[in-house]
Amino acid sequence: MKNSLLILLAVLLPLSAMAETMEEKGLQIAQEADRRDSGWGDQQSSLKMILRNRHGQESIREMHNRSLEVEGDGDKTLIVFDRPRDVKGTAFLSFTHATRPDDQWLYLPALKRVKRISSSNKSGPFMGSEFAYEDISSQEVAKYKYKFLRDDKLEGRDVFVVEQYPQYKNSGYTRIISWIARDIYRPLKVEFYDRKNSLLKTLTYHEYKQYLNKYWRPARMEMTNHQTGKSTTLIWKSYKFNNGFTARDFDRNSLKRAR
């Protein structure tokens, strides 16, 4: 009797798994990726952007940033620019929210002025790069709807291919396709489709490293714009966790002493 029940279960379980829709499976992958990347608390890093135009001419941006994980809401992030030198000390503070618009402030060191800015410029270029503001802001599960497309292999690695549809206002994308590594639940490749649903950009992630035995961070990201021929390389350096940051390191006062 017991055995036959087990057999019945063994037959029925895959069926019930099949009954799960592609949307549910997509969402589950996003939730699992989010769960695995939760609990890091705070982090800081410095980064370098290499902007390339279609003729291959380069310009360099350097900045350092810190983030604070906020339970039940989006993260708080402070980015301070180091290079080019005319924007040195300019700081960008962002409180990400899952559904309502983010709160953003800009600090202009020459005027010592803190300016609340509009966060509706989602699709605009960040620092003249191929990264849009929506690409660099913290990724919250509720910001998208999902659809699992297929299991696949990317450069020999098992991946989930998941399509995402932005649910926030003013996105420059109709859809985003992510190739998510099965082993670490982090993206290896992302394709962005513009408002006309044609392929706009491809982002690839390289040299993932694990921190605190849990959190995977890439050392390099490559964004290519297929429509303009421009590209941006993002190099992450010196990731540091457990810095003891509090909300006080992410307020308007902290903007004024950011350097």
Add this chain to the structure above:
Amino acid sequence: MNWYRSLLLMVLTGLATQLQAVEAEWSGNLSGELRYFPETPADARQQESNASAAFEPEYALEWENGRQSFVTRLFARWDQNDERRSHYDIREMMWSKAAEAWELRLGIGKVFWGVTEFLHLVDIINQSDAVENLDLEDKLGQPMINLAWIQDWGTVDFFVLPYFRERTFPGEQGRPRTQPAVDTAQAVYQSEEKEKHVDYALRWYHSIAEWDIGVSYFTGTSRDPRLQVGLNSKGEPVLVPYYDLINQISLDLQGTFDAWLWKLEALHRSGQGPAFNAITGGFEYTLYGVFGSSADLGLLLEYLYDDRGSTAPTAFEDDLFWGMRFALNDEQSSEVLAGQLIDRQTHAIIYNVEASRRFGDAWKVYLEARIFDKAPPTDPASAFNQDDYLQLEVMYYF
């Protein structure tokens, strides 16, 4: 004596670990500036063109993971024609310490209050370095003790300002300038303590959802002097600055709704003639990604009002400012801001264009044009009727 040695060891170790984490950095800029005035000067001592150069180095020390710092920023300018514009200043020499519920700043520094773009009505801590530019956005370093008390319901800022800085004004050869020139050597104070009068300020500010709000109080020597007609030692007419003791309460408010920024600044001031109210407010609306590009077009509209009306010593008693900010969002951060200030009473118009673009990694070029459309003599802006100018500034950042 053992305890003494261990204490000393503890202090030295503590100091060593502190010093180890000290980060020091030099930065700053060097700039060259050319001005060209197409019209004949109103005063024969003024020139048709002017060259100038400035140097602004900064040295910053930071420790305790950025929670303590000591920053020194100096400024020096050489000017071809105007001996008053050849000047130097300590822009900043400030020690700061940030704790969880408070921040303390001691020394010389700069503080900005406000939200509007054309006129910074409520901004009062620092004196304007008015020889630098007519827009009064350059400030002189202000000695201060500033304690910020940080709570969930906002930040309360206390300021003790133990020394007053007189406004700088262009000299006889300076251009653009008022007619006649301001004779700063004759400055008059209401307070017998003159520049040693201690001023105080108190401010509360907070961000509540889409709203950023600030309420401030200031008591002390007015930063903007009244200009009274007098004579210099040669018997020529000059303007003499008179610094009143004032009390001022002010409000600054911004609401941020999608691409709309709604802005308001208002103040009530007493002590400078009869008490008066002034207000400026409007909006900034940005169109993102215009013409199918990644460029942004911002539209600005601000109204300026002062209830002293035509007797107000300001040119902004019933004026409308509108402008456009065009940002290319390219690698060179190219940007143009063009605007027009219209006096609703005298119909005088001031045109203003500012453009900038980065070249390479360290150079930036700024272009500025101001045109003063013939204001009637009753309008304080009429002083600049002959002073339309075009300015080119090249800046090197290090």
